[in-house]
Amino acid sequence: MNPLRRFLRTPEAVAGAILLAALIAMALIAPLLFPGDPQAIAGPALLPPFQDWSLPLGTDRLGRDVQAELFHGARTSLAVGLAAAAAALAIGSVVGTLAGFAGGLVDEMLMRVTDAFQTVPSFLLALAFVSVVGPSLGIVVAAIVLGTWTGPARIARAEVLSIRERDYVASARAIGMHPLEIAFREVLPNALPPVLAMSSVIVAAAVLTEAALSFLGLGDPNRVTWGGMIAEGRAVLRTAPFLSIVPGIALVLTVLGVYLAGEGIVETTAVRRGLS
Amino acid sequence: MSLLTVSNLTKRYRRGGKVVTAVDDVSFHIEPGETLALAGPSGSGKSTIAGLVLRLIEPDAGRIEFEGDDFLALRGAKLRARRARLQMVFQDPLAAFNPRATVARVLDDPLRIHGIASRAERPRRIAALLERVGLAADLAPRAIHEISGGQRQRVAIARAIATGPSLIVLDEAVSALDVSVRGQILDLLLDLQSQERIAYLFISHDLGVVRALARRVILLDAGRIAESGDARAVIDAPQSAIGRALVAAAPRLKRTTQDAS
Secondary structure, three states, X not given: OXXXXXXXXXXXXXXXXXXXXXXHHHHHHXXXXXXXXXXXXXXXXXXXXXXXXXXXXXEOOOOXXXXXXXXXXXXXXXXXXXXXXXXXXXXXXXXXXXXXXXXHHHHHHHHHHXXXXXXXXXXXXXXXXXXXXXXXXXXXXXXXXXXXXXXXXXXXXXXXXXXXOOHHHHHHHHOOXXXXXXHHHHXXXXXXXXXXXXXXXXXXXHHHHHHHHHHOOOOOOOOOOHHHHHHHHHOXXXXXXXHHHHHHHHHHHXXXXXXXXXXXXXXXXXXXXXXX | OOOEEEEEEEEEXXXXXXXXXXXXXXXXXXXXXXXXXXXXXXXXXXXXXXXXXXXXXXOOEEXXXXXXXEHHHOOHHHHHHHHHHEEEEOOOOOOOOOOOOEHHHHHHHHHHHOOOOOOOXXXXXXXXXXXXXXXXXXXXXXXXXXXXXXHXXXXXXXXXXXXXXXXXXXXXXXXXXXXXXXXXXXXXXXXXXXXXXXEEEEEEOOHHHHHHHOOEEEEEEXXXXXXXXXXXXHHHOOOOXXXXXXXXXXXXXXXXXXXXX
């Protein structure tokens, strides 16, 4: 059966897809809906939500439009989540493929490096990296990747270890294909499905890590981030809780949407693989 | 001069402290254009010998001479270039191809790797290869998993002959096919052999097929050569215990039909 139709029949997957679509739409229309600097002062300070319909989500301590910040924050979250996941999956699958396919000393060396990265808590690694190099969007992405590429690397390696014994790898060697071409053209693409299944977990973790870094004041200071908004609202948590709650809800829904949609994709493709 | 000379080939595996000798001091030779069969029960070392001859597995001891050169001394790019002359066809025609491949890609690879045809010329060469093995040229864009088992094994043979080899190792190449398709593939192999003078190292547990295809046969038992000689003579009157066991295990019907022909 058509995997898309099976996907659409799973209610969780559809809910996830809707949440994700909303997030992507927010990120895309942010500059159209709220042109100009979202960090500019738009009205009186600490205006509660639903009071003034030109500022439906109210304003923060400095009088900045919370809704504009929320939309622009979606851009940051999405960019960081996708960039970090893409980089982590790319680095992880290349390292895992090389380790699994080459075996011997190369495998031993690469996997000990992987171990070293995995023993340090990934958030601590990110924290240390950003505080040393300095906060900017690229650095934040790199910091998150440092702690997340090891998972895909291990899974890719395990998959490659089983694939390299298959007849079609022997065939590729028998026709004289270069080992690197065998590794990246014959083996890697077939090792990818279980690695890609991790992408939703990684995107969700990256969004949360970015928020946590921003909350600690280590996010890119030139960009609005949800973590930064929560940190901003913390000072007035008793008098104006909505300043933390609104971006908090956005964060929860984003992570939930990524998880559900990811799970849905894994589920539908898993069934398809099982059938073929 | 022999095309392939294998001398005192030995391969041991270490399995949990115990040393298993998969191939024990095996020697044989193949002349240009002839078929030598390796037969034996499962675990007798047939497929290990195929892997050793193809340099997919490295031996612990012994010599392999191919086309007058020390084949075991070749490394890296030189080894890859020489592989054009020594090809193989596997038992399971589905497992032998990348599950993502199309027929065209499978045949394009050897032509590209060995620089046999330019990019522009390759589609024509692929069509010619497909026709050579009795397939329609419009099969090229199809995915490997879409075509039938018999068609797949023909594509595997097309891939093996793409580089103009002098020897093809056929590792149980017809064992997974049903009987009607098996006959057609055997006919194709015999036709290719008579036209292009390709030698075959034919590995099989099916003595009926061995008898029909090979001039000489080697019977293996636990990694050693138990018996060897003229295929018909050995199969009609086996001297070794393993030879008698293999002949007794072969389906009667098949032997009588071949005796009749």
